[in-house]
Amino acid sequence: MMGSPRFWSWAALVAGLLYFFLPLVGMFEFSLRARRGEYSFQAYTNVLSDPQFRDTFLYSVTVALFTIVLGVLIVAPTAFWVRLKLPKLRPVIEFITLLPLVIPPIVIVFGYIRLYNTSSWLPLTGTAFGTNLLLIFGYATLALPYMYRAVDTGLRTIDVATLTEAAQSMGASWFTIITKLILPNILSAILSGAFLTFAIVIGEYVFAALLNRPAFGPYMVWMGGNKAYEPAALAVIAFGITWACMGVIQLATRLSRHNRVQR
Amino acid sequence: MDFLKIEHLEKSFGTTRVVKDFDLTIRKGEFVSLLGPSGCGKTTVLRMVAGFETPSSGAIVIDGKDVVGLRPNQRNIGMVFQAYALFPNLTVAENVAFGLKVKGVGKDEREARVQEMLAMIGLPDLGARYPFQLSGGQQQRVALARALAIKPHVLLLDEPLSALDAKIRVSLRTQIREIQRELQITTIFVTHDQEEALSISDRIVVMNGGVAEQVGAPFEIYNRPATRFVAQFVGTLNLIEADVIAPETGTVRIGTTEISLGRPLKPGRVTLACRPEAVSLGAAEGRPLVLHAEIGEVHFLGAVIRVQARAGRTALSLDTFNRPDTPPPSAGDKVQVSISPADLLVLEA
Numbered sequence: 294m295m296g297s298p299r300f301w302s303w304a305a306l307v308a309g310l311l312y313f314f315l316p317l318v319g320m321f322e323f324s325l326r327a328r329r330g331e332y333s334f335q336a337y338t339n340v341l342s343d344p345q346f347r348d349t350f351l352y353s354v355t356v357a358l359f360t361i362v363l364g365v366l367i368v369a370p371t372a373f374w375v376r377l378k379l380p381k382l383r384p385v386i387e388f389i390t391l392l393p394l395v396i397p398p399i400v401i402v403f404g405y406i407r408l409y410n411t412s413s414w415l416p417l418t419g420t421a422f423g424t425n426l427l428l429i430f431g432y433a434t435l436a437l438p439y440m441y442r443a444v445d446t447g448l449r450t451i452d453v454a455t456l457t458e459a460a461q462s463m464g465a466s467w468f469t470i471i472t473k474l475i476l477p478n479i480l481s482a483i484l485s486g487a488f489l490t491f492a493i494v495i496g497e498y499v500f501a502a503l504l505n506r507p508a509f510g511p512y513m514v515w516m517g518g519n520k521a522y523e524p525a526a527l528a529v530i531a532f533g534i535t536w537a538c539m540g541v542i543q544l545a546t547r548l549s550r551h552n553r554v555q556r
Numbered sequence: 557m558d559f560l561k562i563e564h565l566e567k568s569f570g571t572t573r574v575v576k577d578f579d580l581t582i583r584k585g586e587f588v589s590l591l592g593p594s595g596c597g598k599t600t601v602l603r604m605v606a607g608f609e610t611p612s613s614g615a616i617v618i619d620g621k622d623v624v625g626l627r628p629n630q631r632n633i634g635m636v637f638q639a640y641a642l643f644p645n646l647t648v649a650e651n652v653a654f655g656l657k658v659k660g661v662g663k664d665e666r667e668a669r670v671q672e673m674l675a676m677i678g679l680p681d682l683g684a685r686y687p688f689q690l691s692g693g694q695q696q697r698v699a700l701a702r703a704l705a706i707k708p709h710v711l712l713l714d715e716p717l718s719a720l721d722a723k724i725r726v727s728l729r730t731q732i733r734e735i736q737r738e739l740q741i742t743t744i745f746v747t748h749d750q751e752e753a754l755s756i757s758d759r760i761v762v763m764n765g766g767v768a769e770q771v772g773a774p775f776e777i778y779n780r781p782a783t784r785f786v787a788q789f790v791g792t793l794n795l796i797e798a799d800v801i802a803p804e805t806g807t808v809r810i811g812t813t814e815i816s817l818g819r820p821l822k823p824g825r826v827t828l829a830c831r832p833e834a835v836s837l838g839a840a841e842g843r844p845l846v847l848h849a850e851i852g853e854v855h856f857l858g859a860v861i862r863v864q865a866r867a868g869r870t871a872l873s874l875d876t877f878n879r880p881d882t883p884p885p886s887a888g889d890k891v892q893v894s895i896s897p898a899d900l901l902v903l904e905a
Contacts, residue, residue, distance in 0.1 A: 451644065452639055452641065455637050455639050455641040456641055456643060458606070458608055458628070458635070458637070458641070459635065459637060459641035459642075459643075459699075459702075460643075460654070461607075461608075461627075461628040461629045462606060462628055462629070462631075462633055462634065462635040462703070462712075463629075463634075463654055463655030463658055463702070463703075463706055464629045464630075464632070464655055464658045464659055464706065465629055465654075465655075465658050466629060466658075469658060474643050474645070477645040478643075478644055478645050
């Protein structure tokens with residue numbers, strides 16, 4: 294019946310799906326038109342065989358992995374400690390972690406360049422290694438809101454205080470508590486944060502371009518300005534990577550043995 | 557032999573004094589319960605013994621060593637929590653082995669000890685399961701095994717039965733007591749449930765407002781409460797107002813009846829108290845205090861029948877054993893109830 298809520302629910306769902314998927318379908322269809330008069334994966338072949346694609350993608354993946362490690366090392370102990378010992382500081386920490394969402398990346402990167410240029414007290418931009426470090430720090434900052442929320446949500450699902458006290462009463466040190474008990478119990482939350490970080494780093498342009506690093510983001514922009522079908526193929530590949538990340542998050546969450554039945 | 561000594565223990569949170577000049581001495585192998593209402597400071601005392609809270613002042617001496625300056629992981633204390641606190645990412649066997657692994661116990665010895673502990677709690681075949689695959693009672697037994705696996709100096713039980721249903725609670729408390737007796741481990745048990753404390757403790761510390769109101773064996777606490785609070789908190793109590801008419805002989809008037817309590821009293825009005833089981837239906841030899849009452853509610857509890865009655869302005873609760881040949885009174889019946897003066901407690905203000 295036309296007026297029933299069920300009909301309108303379905304109508305809204307279909308409209309939403311069309312809104313989100315039609316552009317993707319269009320883009321995918323366009324990416325297959327590299328050869329005149331037929332559909333082919335020529336644009337994908339061109340992209341994947343481009344050494345610059347491989348180099349920039351590998352660079353961004355490496356930077357993403359280091360960013361994830363740095364992010365976890367900063368965020369997990371901080372969120373754990375705030376939840377355990379400094380609960381009153383939580384609003385302050387949450388505010389700080391939200392700052393990267395309100396401060397544009399360009400402001401952050403200019404701040405970095407001003408602070409760490411070759412004539413500063415810590416000339417990180419003077420070497421490729423230093424600049425790479427700066428890029429990783431920048432990305433860790435950029436991913437902070439997502440990583441912090443993911444880890445904090447994970448910590449909320451376990452009784453951090455009691456588990457910590459139980460472990461302490463059995464002689465465990467802080468290191469043992471964090472590595473053997475807390476981290477394994479929030480692994481799926483950390484993975485969520487990690488893959489969100491990965492997705493952010495893979496497509497990021499401003500930091501990489503202004504710090505002049507050979508990352509995947511600037512490569513995509515360059516490709517967009519110089520080729521016709523390949524940018525569409527690249528965008529589809531980027532979407533594929535992001536969705537694969539989401540899939541891995543789901544998979545990791547499902548495969549986490551001790552969580553299997555609780556869900 | 558005194559094994560655990562708590563001396564002049566104080567704890568304040570900001571300006572609130574939660575524990576006030578608390579003293580307690582526990583012998584080796586003794587089972588002592590801290591009993592009191594919420595917020596009385598019993599858990600805070602336990603947490604100070606465990607090292608999770610630092611005392612504002614005072615000493616905690618375990619086996620001759622003051623542990624106040626030691627961190628929780630240096631005290632060798634086993635603790636069982638209300639919320640089980642099993643590590644969700646570890647199997648039952650790994651949970652029990654956790655403390656042993658931390659202490660660097662070798663694999664073979666560790667596995668043997670884990671098997672011994674699991675057998676002791678009656679779950680020898682559940683080592684490979686995860687905590688979420690166990691019932692609440694099973695989880696708490698595993699938590700007990702985990703706490704005992706490290707052979708702690710002292711076992712601390714923080715309301716370990718509160719989250720369980722009534723039947724499991726009774727069976728598990730019996731099991732806890734059996735294991736404690738078998739291992740002869742010095743144990744402090746925190747509870748707000750008087751029945752639990754009365755049923756399994758060697759001694760009970762009744763706490764109120766951060767102070768130990770009375771320390772004694774369950775029989776003593778129940779039958780000879782030292783303060784009005786203890787009398788009212790532990791068990792059900794009938795309160796009877798009386799006028800002291802001869803202070804030196806302890807003669808009081810209740811309604812129109814005069815009886816002698818056989819001990820001196822202060823002149824004026826006095827509040828007397830007695831347990832429901834000390835009140836009998838009908839008059840009887842040796843029970844000179846006889847009151848005329850009207851039956852209110854009658855609760856048939858199986859072996860025991862609890863009868864609510866009213867004698868003038870005094871509400872009385874009395875317990876009588878069920879006898880198949882004697883049906884209980886009905887609501888509205890006019891009856892006599894009698895009490896022996898020996899069963900009457902004089903409550904101090």
